[in-house]
Amino acid sequence: MPPRVRPPIPLLTATFLLAACSSRTDVIEHQAGVEPDAPAVGEPCESDTSCDDGLTCGEEGESEGLCTVEQCASNGPGEEHGCPDGSFCYVYDGDQGHDCAAICESDDDCQAINPELVCQDRTATEPFGLKICVRGAETELNAPCEDSSSCDAEHGLTCGGDEGESRYQCVVEGCASAGPGPEHGCFDDAFCYVYDDDEGHYCTSTCASDGDCQAINPALVCRERSATEEFGLSICVPAEESGPEVGGLNAPCTDSSGCDAEAGLTCGTDGESAGQCVVEGCPSVGPGEESGCPADAFCYVYDGDEGHYCTATCETDADCQGRNPGLVCRERSSTEELGLKICVSEE
Numbered sequence: 487m488p489p490r491v492r493p494p495i496p497l498l499t500a501t502f503l504l505a506a507c508s509s510r511t512d513v514i515e516h517q518a519g520v521e522p523d524a525p526a527v528g529e530p531c532e533s534d535t536s537c538d539d540g541l542t543c544g545e546e547g548e549s550e551g552l553c554t555v556e557q558c559a560s561n562g563p564g565e566e567h568g569c570p571d572g573s574f575c576y577v578y579d580g581d582q583g584h585d586c587a588a589i590c591e592s593d594d595d596c597q598a599i600n601p602e603l604v605c606q607d608r609t610a611t612e613p614f615g616l617k618i619c620v621r622g623a624e625t626e627l628n629a630p631c632e633d634s635s636s637c638d639a640e641h642g643l644t645c646g647g648d649e650g651e652s653r654y655q656c657v658v659e660g661c662a663s664a665g666p667g668p669e670h671g672c673f674d675d676a677f678c679y680v681y682d683d684d685e686g687h688y689c690t691s692t693c694a695s696d697g698d699c700q701a702i703n704p705a706l707v708c709r710e711r712s713a714t715e716e717f718g719l720s721i722c723v724p725a726e727e728s729g730p731e732v733g734g735l736n737a738p739c740t741d742s743s744g745c746d747a748e749a750g751l752t753c754g755t756d757g758e759s760a761g762q763c764v765v766e767g768c769p770s771v772g773p774g775e776e777s778g779c780p781a782d783a784f785c786y787v788y789d790g791d792e793g794h795y796c797t798a799t800c801e802t803d804a805d806c807q808g809r810n811p812g813l814v815c816r817e818r819s820s821t822e823e824l825g826l827k828i829c830v831s832e833e
Contacts, residue, residue: 526538526541526553526570526588526599527541527552527553527554527555527569527570527572527573527586527587527588527599528552528553528554528573528587528588528596528599528600528603528619529552529553529599529600530551530552530553530600530602531543531544531551531552531553532551536553537553538553540555540570541553541554541555541570541586542554542555542556544556544585547578547582547583547585548576548578548583548585548587548620548621549583549585549586549587552600554585554586554587555568555569555570555573555575555585555586556584556585557584558575558584558585558586559575559584560575560577560584561575561576561577561610562574562575562614563575563589563614563616568584568586569586570586572588572589573586573587573588573589573618574586574587574588574589574610574611574614574616574618576608576610576611576618576620577610578608578610587618587619587620588603588618588619589616589617589618589619590605590617590618590619591605591617592605593605595619596619599619600619602621603619603620603621604619604620604621605617605618605619606618606620608620626656626702627643627656627657627658627673627676627689627690627691627702628655628656628657628690628691628699628702628703628706628722629655629656629702629703630654630655630656630703630705631645631646631654631655631656632645632654633645636656637656638656641673642658643656643657643658644656644657644658644659645657646659646688650682650686651679651681651686651688651690651723651724652686652688652690653724654705655690655703655706657688657689657690658671658672658673658676658688658689659687659688660687660688661678661687661688661689662678662687663678663680664677664678664679664680664713665677665678665717666678666692666717666719671689672689673689675691675692676689676690676691676692677689677690677691677692677713677714677717677719677721679711679713679714679721679723680713681711681713690721690722690723691721691722692719692720692721692722693708693720693721693722694708694720695708695800695801695804695805695808696708696805696808696809697802697804697805697806697807697808698722699722699808700804700807700808701804702722703722705724705725706722706723706724706725707722707723707724707725707808708720708721708722708808709721709723711723733745733746733751733763734746734749734751734763734809735749735751735763735764735765735780735783735796735797735798735809736762736763736764736797736798736806736809736810736813736829737762737763737809737810738761738762738763738810738811738812739753739754739761739762739763740753740761741753744763745763746763749765749780750765751763751764751765752764752765752766754766754795757788757789757792757793757795758786758788758793758795758830758831759793759795759797760831761812762797762810762813764795764796764797765778765779765780765783765795765796766794766795767794767795768785768794768795768796769785769794770785770787771785771786771787771820772784772785772824773785773799773824773826778796779796780796782798782799783796783797783798783799784796784797784798784799784821784826784828786818786820786821786828786830787820788818788820797828797829797830798828798829799826799827799828799829800815800827800828800829801815801827802815803815805829806829806830809829810829812831812832813829813830813831813832814829814830814831814832815827815828815829816828816830818830
């Protein structure tokens, strides 16, 4: 994601600045002096009657479902541009959209008004050194899309086509060269992925686990690619392109034919590993290769030394459920002294 700079907000009133309030009530009271119970600019709405006098419920574009002034006069802040104090006439889509949006300093300012909104700068606001409250989901790299209208064009995102590894994702197409970050034409937490003998170039998020990718787009998994190996990184890619890793550690299985035999995985038949692709019979409790497991796994010994198998280490349930929806991330007595958690069947 592009870095979020937090410039000062010169248009806030002195009272608001001294109070330094970011609560929903204070933000609403600041906007055009409306009563706290009346939805102000940016609040969710279903009809015009949900909004305060002078505001309507947006029907399309970036203000759809938000209280706003549609067709405000001209790009800029405040009443001289046709918006209440504390808001900005945001002109977008080649002058097609003119809507009032709340001015902000941080995401907290926006989410006090509406949890769907985040605080970002736009090309239209840059000359004024301001940021405004906008919906955040469209700005995420790798977010699902059907066409580019749902991607953040302000930050160079377009919807990948119907083929290739960038398909149906909001991405930066045509980045400069394989590698991470701005020097390769991508955001700080992204990688310019070059594939198909230099035919495909696009920015995709770097990741540590499937959960990192699936929090943005459920169709993605976290994998290393030949282009990322020299940097020691993994990236978010479509799951069906991930090859043998589909039958990787902890993946669901009915028999060992669904597991990656080259990685030493078999389908567990009983105990806590039943129905998962695992390394059975690892030698001793502990993490990684010295305990007979892959680098990101733990040799879990349970039932008084009766059960030994390798399972993935994790930080959150999402890390495990990216591998297998039936698993959760838990601490066990054998992992406590090392401060680790592992993926186990949900109790």
